[in-house]
Amino acid sequence: MEEMEDVVRDIQQGCAGRGVRVPAVLAAFLAKTLLENDPNLFPPETELSAEGVETLIRMTIARLCEKDEPALETIKMQVTFDSVYVKFEEDLEAAKAEREETTKEHIRAILAVKPRGSTDFETLTSLRAPARKSCPKVVVDAPRRASRKRWLLPDARRGGAPRRASRKPVKAPRRASRKPVKAPRRA
Secondary structure, three states, rough: OOHHHHHHHHHHHHHHHOOOOOHHEEEEEHHHHHHHHHHOOOOOOOOOHHHHHHHHHHHHHHHOOOOOOOHHHHHHHHHHHHHHHHHHHHHHHHHHHHHHHHHHHHHHHHHHHHOOOOOOOHHHHHHHHHHHHHHHHHHHOOOOOOOOOOOOEEEEEOOEEEEEEEOOOOOOOOOOOOOOOOOOOOO
């Protein structure tokens, strides 16, 4: 693993010497591609020698520094897209974990309040702040149901067995008919 990092670093430095800035992910991807695409030069069953590593570095640098190469530009775009997508996913996961932890803290604060009786207004008033903080989060994080789904309602005729709620179509109110207004003729 350390050797691979050294190879990637050497590729990045070689490209920087030619005035091309290359991300580590792109350098590693292209080096791997060159290794897999040329089994005659880099046999998969043998370990790379120092000379083979130098050849790989040199070929990768030359490939990354090519100008107006559509295939290379496509690879660059794909690697950039994948890198951004992975970072976006990580940021979403971190935000979700933070939101869940905050919600748990608010719920713990609400549950920790113990009123001394039904007339203990000070304690009940102290619940307002944590409840205001956690309720919007709970509502937003609640699973959303599709608007077309109908709720199951108990049916008294069948001994409380659930049935689908019936919805009668609502008729739109009729509009008063308007007569078209004729435009005045110009003489």
